[in-house]
Amino acid sequence: MLRRSPSAKAMPPARNALPFLLLLAVVFLSLFSLHRPDFRLSFLRPPESDQKTLVLGNPSSCRSQPSNSTSNFRFIVKVLAYDRLDSLARCLRSLANADYDGDRVDLHVFLDHFRASDAGNDSGALDQRLEDARRMLGFVDGFEWKFGGKLVHYRTGNVGLQAQWLEAWWPSSDDEFAFVVEDDLELSPVYYRYLKKLIAAYYYDRSNFNPSIYGASLQRPRFVAGKHGNKLQLDDDTHIFLYQIVGTWGQLLFPKPWKEFRLWYDTHKLKNIQPILMGMVTTGWYKRMGERIWTPWFIKFIHTRGYYNIYTNLLQERALSVSHREAGVNYGRKVGPDSQLINSSSLDVNLWSMQPLSSLKWFDFCFREVIPGRIVKTLDELGPLLHSLHRDKTLIILSLYGVAEASLRNLLCHFESLDIHNYVILGQGSEFLHELNRRGHAVIDTEELVQDLRKHVLKSSWSSTTGRSKEIVATAYVIRKSIVMGYNAWLVSGNMIPTSNIFCNFTQEMHEFATANELELSFFRSSASIFMDENFIIKLTSSPSLKDGKWPSSTPYFGQLAARFSQENKLPMQTIDISKIAYAVTPNDEKQSSLGVGQKMVFWAADMNLNLLKGRLQNLGLWAIDEELSCTSVVCHPS
Template sequence: MVGPKRHFLPLVLISLTAFFFYSYYHSSLPPSTSEFNPNLTVSNPIHAQSYNPSLTNFSFIVKVLGFNRLDSLSRCILSLANADYLGDRVHLHVYIDHFAHQNGSSTTLDQKLSESHRILEFVDGFDWKFGEKLVHYRTTNVGLQAQWLEAWWPSSDNEFVFIVEDDLEVSPLYYEFIKSLIVNFYYNASNYSPSIYGASLQRPRFVPGKHGNKLQLGDETRLFLYQLVGTWGQILFPKPWKEFRLWYDKNKAKDIRPLLEGMVTTGWYKKMGERIWTPWFIKFIQSRGYFNIYTNFLHERALSVSHRDPGVNYGKTAGPDSQLLDDRSLDFNILEMHPLSSLKWFDFCFREVIPGRVVTNMDELGLLLPYLKNQDSVFLVNLCEISDSLTRNLLCHFERLNIRNYILFGPESDFLFDLARRGHPVINIDQFVKTVGLYKLTSQGSQFEAVKSILAKAYIIKKFMENGYNSWVVDGNMLFLSADLFLDLESKDPNDDFFLATSLELFYARSSNTAKKMWDNNFVSKVVAMVEDLARKISLSHGKPSFVHVMANLLEENGAKCKKLDETTYGVKIGSGNVNKSYLGNKKLVYWSTEMGLESIQKWLEELNLWVVDQESSCTAVVCHKS
């Protein structure tokens, strides 16, 4: 499609603004989680409803970071002045870093002073017609990190900045695009996500995760989301930036460095230290699970181009990194914005992430399964009564072992919604049991929570079987040391439909014809009856029914082939005795009693080098496995 003519663009954008402004204030609820869409970004509905920005207070500031490159700075500011600002009031703030005070000849000093003064004369004399012009000339050399971090503290949730370094050049179309993007993805409630921290106008060229996938996108992809921050023309949203600055202050004060194993940027930080700021922001983004909007305009085109002039990053001029997109090369409608639910999301390894997968019923579970990896087996991980930090640690081990075919299930909570926001598929067990009629159960207290978990597992396994998936049911009180255990058991004992390990609460169900025939609605009804009866019998002792125990009894009654696993052959129990790294040997997993306290579990796992989360319970490494 050929883009609209320039004189129509203001009218088009005004119309878009009015439409989305109307849509926002007439949409009282966020996207419904009851209509399951595997590509839909779903945040905690409570938080989504409380977010209420006002487009009438929208303000935009361009922040230009300069140092000692007059030719670069003048080219940058002239390109900014050539943009169409649609009659909006847009402010220009120019930050000029001072040269470092070093011993040298008076001639060298005079040259530096003259260069700084010429830059100031140019900026002072430049007529910025679109709003306020502010010049901040520093008294000392603060470097690139402080230039970025001290450039902005948002005055409201409706103030946005576009930060450009002085060797950038922007397209005349850049503001029209940015304004449309902000209207669509910040002010439109149906497209808003708290996971998005901004947008980059540079052409994506870099994957920071070591051994990550190549940057490959289809020609039809115009917009996508990617975790990596862009430094060659970055729009920042106010709330995430404030959150980052407070996070940075806390970590810097406590001398916590932004080290993230498996990232190329960590190597940069070890070499350049506090001269650069991006490793700090990358670590923050990894800990929060946030994303950036990027463009894919094909033919190496972008709305912001770096000329890569000599400076912190380049010893000599490398030339433009991309082709500047303008009216002459515009062969599509640049203001066309697809719904957020249709956009692709990618992590630091450039692996696709699918956020918002919250399952509440059997139909939604059936829709989810085809989006799992093309493997025969699925891990169903029980998070009931498992702490948040232990869950995070488990998921970091999944990443290291490249275990991606899993579904987490647990009670409705902010934490469960946050896991879904970050791209982990989850089952809301509280809603799930209601939809299958289990809300009528008579059990109470902790017994009821255990009963819900057991019965949900029975229904979920049935759905897995119907869709041709084998099931591995595990609790969150264990860590896998290798994925070989599951592959070995499935291949060595192909005639056994079921495996179980009582102490581990580990259960396997093969999706064979015999197993599917047995695991019908009548079998699930037997599970309901047995669990209810068992819960009543043990209620006085305050015990809890065991899923594996129930399965062992029912499978035996139905004459199913069921192999009992020797826990000591495959696993090591921590919490007592002398367990160290050498003792693990060829074991496949470690596990612990649910009665153990979190501090004791963490201490044991730290001694075994199995605690792989930091102070914020985010992974200490990014591990890339090629798709």
Template sequence: MEREAFHLHIFIDHFPLENDKGSQDLDSKLNLSREILDFVDGFRWDFGEKFVHYRNLNVGLQSQWLEAWWPSSDDEFAFVVEDDLEVSPLYFRFLKALILNYYYNQSNFSPVIYGASLQRPRFVPGKHGNKLQLDSESRLFLYQLVGTWGQLLFPRPWKEFRLWYDANKTKGIKPILDGMVTTGWYKRMGERIWTPWFIKFIHVHGYFNIYTNFMNETALSVSHRDAGVNYGKSAGPDSYLVDENSSSNLLELQPLSSLSWYDFCFREVVPNTIVKSFDELGAVLNSIQKLNKIILVNLPKASEYAVRNLLCHFERLAIGNYIFMGHKSDLLLDLARRGHPVIDVDQFSLGTKLYKSQKFQESSKGWTKEILVSASVVKKALELHYSTWVMDCNTVPLSSNLFLESPDPSYDFNTGKNFKLVFIKSSPDSSRIWVDDFLYKVIAMADSLGTKGSDSMVVNFVQSVDKLLEQNSIKYNKIDEMQFGLCIDTIDSSQTNLTSGKKLAFWSSNVEQEKAQKQLVELGMWVVDSDFSCKAVVCHQS
């Protein structure tokens, strides 16, 4: 910050003009307004300029917030307090240290952080407002929820929000996010409140807020919860103020890399997990596995809508033991940023022994990198005694147990050719078969299928494994696709009980995305909004 100027803007909303009130009541309100203005005029501010904005009409809480600030530069910040708040004497020193450490220090900067809240973190909006539980060691953490009792706002995310709000409000789009207690507030109070708009914006963009976590219900800002829009009657202070003697290490801010991140369900999120080598893979598989099973999801050729829809179904069904793989792209990086583990196919393949071999260089085509990486992930999983599902994104799971069970436990290998699904069970036999030589044969098979004129989009890992197992007389199970899954390519969605007993729905890669999407909408399986975000936040019992 080149020049430290801290300007104070005071926004005074006009009282509502109600025709049914008598003149005596109006005179009383006018006198109260004058008293407030006299107090504000006499209030001394020595740290910059003081600006008083006195409304001539009542605009309400939403406009008071949204019209309060438009940043004039990327070096301008806003700290917003309402009139029933009290701040600690330490609040300014803390905010200044926080801006220097997490905004101007590039090693700690992240563009997905939109600010910091000084209030005590209290509830989880995705769990019907349940109280938040956090250990005493986490003094600073990141949480998606905005705080309205002392919120610091960073300039770029706030500008982005205001433009997003304008676009959605103009088009008549409501900030409805199912599963959130704040949506219930919006349905009751409508445009009198602004937080459901900001929460929907945060959900769409995957942004986070910095929070403090002091002991003994203390905080740097405290709301007295006076009667108003949010409270029918005064509720009293929600916390106790941190004083100058209560926290000697207040300004000792940890590196961003050491802080924990939490979503609207207060589930921990681990952002930017990008696997670039075989050596990095084991720790990630250990962290995501569930019941010793992992899901490898292949991204190439998938539409972003299909990927987002699949993720929303994963969230709905509490499926978390997955990892995506694909070439470096905006989509891959965004998935990682939002806490979904990914494998960078290009970087990963460069470090493998097979990629460096002359045989691979002579026989491989560009798309066989994906085959190599898929086979290598399975190999690593088997070394760790994990079973692996390999799938693409043209799929919607219908059962939460789909990826926790084997299609047929009597087989180590199960394949579904049309819906591009393969399951490799961890066993001594599968580990003995799935060695480097077998990996090369998988790649060679894919190359062979490609040279016979097959479309490279469908010459994929599943087909290659299926063919190789068959040629080498290795016992495996061909999944009964009509019994196991529902192909939506040509079905009549008006029929009833289409999904009864099915584990998943799928469509072939040659079906146009618009047609697949239409079918999924009619089947109630399309659960993303037009902005690529899930229509609901689904929290599960931890």
């Protein structure tokens, strides 16, 4: 329950102790400023800190968790209205009939002005519009709101639905929440009690807080925004879940993500960057309706940031907020209610029990399930992760070593378009790795994994501290574990792009072990028992070059280490002839605009200039990210 707690009065210090206490405070603050550690937000559970400073414009990984104190909790209902008096009256009455549990709840009503141009030169029509507006104002002024303050904002000119939403709220604190309601909505009497429970569970509870969540929608979930996406189907036991799409029929907004969006919107609007996200139904809306609607802007923002919304599944087409779908911006004519309104007498599901966040399902714009938090830091965690990923007994191990962030994000967009999801990203425990993990990509933290291996597996004499050496050792154990579990494994560098699913198409052609010379591209069949042998790991970790952190230039890839081991033990291996299946991108091929026959991938040197690489890939139609390193398209693959 969210309750206001009385302020405790502190006893003043004794007068003669005050100078000493002031001196002590100065010394403490000086030492703290010199030695304060740099806390970083970890995935799923933020640091135990009450810091509430918002780094404006930064993604969620930079946002700290709010204080778990609810004493400053403030809830404001924002009603957006235009010229539908009967609808507005029904909406406000439903809000006034709700149970507010004795809390203070403020009501803000935003009345948009009519368009004078609609009346043309007809003086009578203009007088009628003025009279209608005065009737609206008179009703709102006379409407009794006994739960808190009431504010009426009557605009001097018509601004439209987009400005009504965007200008309705700028949070005054991290404890202020806005519930935005359009005037053709009707609310359940229990809507507020439910939202208050939800805020307590998923915003103020440290064990459930996640910076990826931007709010909650009370409308019945029924719309899949990604073209050709999966049908929105949920089992009867799923009452609360997360879904990327915003729900405008009763949307609760959390303060920090909304501030972040407003600043993002300002930047993009001023720079004339349109919210185009190909593959989305909402992009078609924007192309037809332009700036009359606001949702394409918000959808582009949450796609860029990787944010999610909380939804409720109440079954039997019921909801806590119902849209009557009156004629207006979104509907040319009245359509009628989209759902049945639930009330306390028809409540046959437990609304008040909030499941732990870790048990909830997450869905992207295609309504494909996303699983955040899949990160391997110990050897015991490796097996379950690999088991959850494989497709047709094949895994892809994607190495981050020597890969620029933009290159990796571009590759992941191509993986998405090719419906490749059986991969795990291997890299050091950087902020970038944890950001990928937050967005639902499975990752292996080589720093943490090698630390665990040192405790339980590696010889005490192995003491290399270089990132490359750790990555080699971690890669060896991941490949060995894959083979032991009966999976084929591809080891792939992030400095490449497939144009088709070569990992599926070429698996049958590969021998037990195959590798390329030009880049990190190797295949390990599940029957390759030589890599299951402890001798491979022992020999690898006992190599003087690896132990000392010296990496000979003649063997820059893990696959070449494995090839050397195979040759020394006179074991069969296969060389992947890259020249037949791939195109090498170089700084000098600026006129190349297409791939040759049979070329299924492109690759480049790790030290290639990123701007040059971007230009070359754009010429080939293979640069799939925008300036914010976000995919320019959503590609849905129905399951």
